Amino acid sequence: xxxxxxxxxxxxxxxxxxxxxxxxxxxxxxxxxxxxxxxxxxxxxxxxxxxxxxxxxxxxxxxxxxxxxxxxxxxxxxxxxxxxxxxxxxxxxxxxxxxxxxxxxxxxxxxxxxxxxxxxxxxxxxxxxxxxxxxxxxxxxxxxxxxxxxxxxxxxxxxxxxxxxxxxxxxxxxxxxxxxxxxxxxxxxxxxxxxxxxxxxxxxxxxxxxxxxxxxxxxxxxxxxxxxxxxxxxxxxxxxxxxxxxxxxxxxxxxxxxxxxxxxxxxxxxxxxxxxxxxxxxxxxx
Ligand SMILES: C[S@@+](CC[C@H](N)C(=O)[O-])C[C@H]1O[C@@H](n2cnc3c(N)ncnc32)[C@H](O)[C@@H]1O
Numbered sequence: 001x002x003x004x005x006x007x008x009x010x011x012x013x014x015x016x017x018x019x020x021x022x023x024x025x026x027x028x029x030x031x032x033x034x035x036x037x038x039x040x041x042x043x044x045x046x047x048x049x050x051x052x053x054x055x056x057x058x059x060x061x062x063x064x065x066x067x068x069x070x071x072x073x074x075x076x077x078x079x080x081x082x083x084x085x086x087x088x089x090x091x092x093x094x095x096x097x098x099x100x101x102x103x104x105x106x107x108x109x110x111x112x113x114x115x116x117x118x119x120x121x122x123x124x125x126x127x128x129x130x131x132x133x134x135x136x137x138x139x140x141x142x143x144x145x146x147x148x149x150x151x152x153x154x155x156x157x158x159x160x161x162x163x164x165x166x167x168x169x170x171x172x173x174x175x176x177x178x179x180x181x182x183x184x185x186x187x188x189x190x191x192x193x194x195x196x197x198x199x200x201x202x203x204x205x206x207x208x209x210x211x212x213x214x215x216x217x218x219x220x221x222x223x224x225x226x227x228x229x230x231x232x233x234x235x236x237x238x239x240x241x242x243x244x245x246x247x248x249x250x251x252x253x254x255x256x257x258x259x260x261x262x263x264x265x266x267x268x269x270x271x272x273x274x275x276x277x278x279x280x281x282x283x284x285x286x
Pocket of ligand 1: 007008011012022023024070071072073074075076077091092093094097117135136137138141142
């Protein structure tokens, strides 16, 4: 099984088990049902906040144009973006996520298109076809080899003058031993068949009969993201820190300075030792 197939089957299983919960987890509660209205309200607040942060960084997207929400899930942010832009598309690796996104947006007066993509890249999308690329809490779950592939694709499909806003963890503040253990666990999950990892979890008393919601967590250092942006001739407008890797952010995205992000880790306000950044990028106009 290729890394992409494994990534796709993990998210398809998560979507079938409990899609809303897999998208927004909460460390303080056991797996529970989300109220759909409250869930989608987080998307409206998030999109408002990101657009405000973009404006503060001097980047206003072209609302008359077309957006892409990559890794859209059930359309939490896609539905909110569709109210702002003339057109848009949500893409996800999971068929069930996309089917749910279509259902949830059925009655919306302004609706994005939704599409499944299970390929290493976005080969159906021509160069320069999108005005605004959005991607939140997705790249962190991609296999490390695919993270740069998709960031390059975001910049390729951007129109000249277009804006990309994507988030990825960039640094692990855990000790070397903790990093090694996390790396080992993620490699093990990537190598063993899912029935065996479910069996091991059960033996350890962590699993139930049904496969648990699992997700890989991977980072891409800031210097590597910056190098990709440079290689594509794009400008990095800002790269604020966020609380996106906190397992109980429950969709309440918060922008921070590096100092604030470090303080949140040191004081135990967050349960994650990964620092995460949102990259605001502009492709130069001709
Ligand atoms: C934590 S959820 C976030 C969903 C959405 N971005 C949101 O904020 O509501 C991660 C999403 O990424 C999708 N995903 C994972 N790997 C992907 C890939 N290779 N290509 C596209 N989507 C992917 C999953 O199916 C899932 O819907």
